[in-house]
Amino acid sequence: MGDIDYGNLMHAAMRGLIRQVLTGVSETGLPGDHHFFITFSTHSEGVEIADWLMQRYPQEMTVVLQHWFESLDVDEDGFGVTLNFGDTPERLYIPYDAIRTFVDPSVEFGLRFESAHDDDDDEDELDAELAEVEEEPHGDAEIVSLDKFRK
Template sequence: MSRRIDYGNLMHRAMRGLIQQVLEDVQENGLPGNHHFFITFDTMHPDVEIADWLSDRYPGEMTVVMQHWFENLDVTDEGFAVTLNFGDQPEPLYIPYDAIKTFVDPSVEFGLRFETQEDDVPEIVEDTPEDEAAEEEEPHDAEIVSLDSFRK
């Protein structure tokens, strides 16, 4: 059996850690300057908590904006809770980090995009001899995380 390093999963974990650090700073100090976030997430993720009317309106994915009005931001190691305003109706949300598809701060042209949502895969994957044979037949493309698509 051989080992291989799952760089894609490791990179996603590091990027989610960055999101957590940014949100923890906002929780403690508020949003600095013109910073604001567009966060797109999978509304069907089993740990997402949103109002039924929101999941009905956005089946699959939804983008929320944290900018002028938000409250009750509570950041944990697994995700964050926040209350946002939807048409003058405050709604509490809980979004786990592994449900996030994109995180963008357009004020500084910064963005992260998660190509896959496979956190259940271990960082180092053990291959059986059958897996190695399959790998030789099927070439694997490297997963490249590009920030250029979020630049103006």
């Protein structure tokens, strides 16, 4: 038996937590002021987004689950949701493996999934970044630049 792979075990636990949270939201809606910024890699296997979104965000994009979203369906591998981009509802499917960050600014909670190509100095900065997330009320889904989370 080889070494214990704590990194992969931790990622699996974090993805399980996201699945649990989204399953609850799909059943009963968002409680209180909770809302989520979810950044994901658009080119990961299993991601399903409109072609125009893929062209606009060829690497990664951030979606917000807050005031308006429909048909949140959560399964073992990921989740599907309909979001409103301007006046255009679009269906997205995001596998858990594609998620790079999951942030709930209402309680300053966040998860970052490190990968081999991430910058080394990005590690352990999420707590500091969370405090810097600026919230703006909005009725439609919003695409937020990841720069909002970086120093």
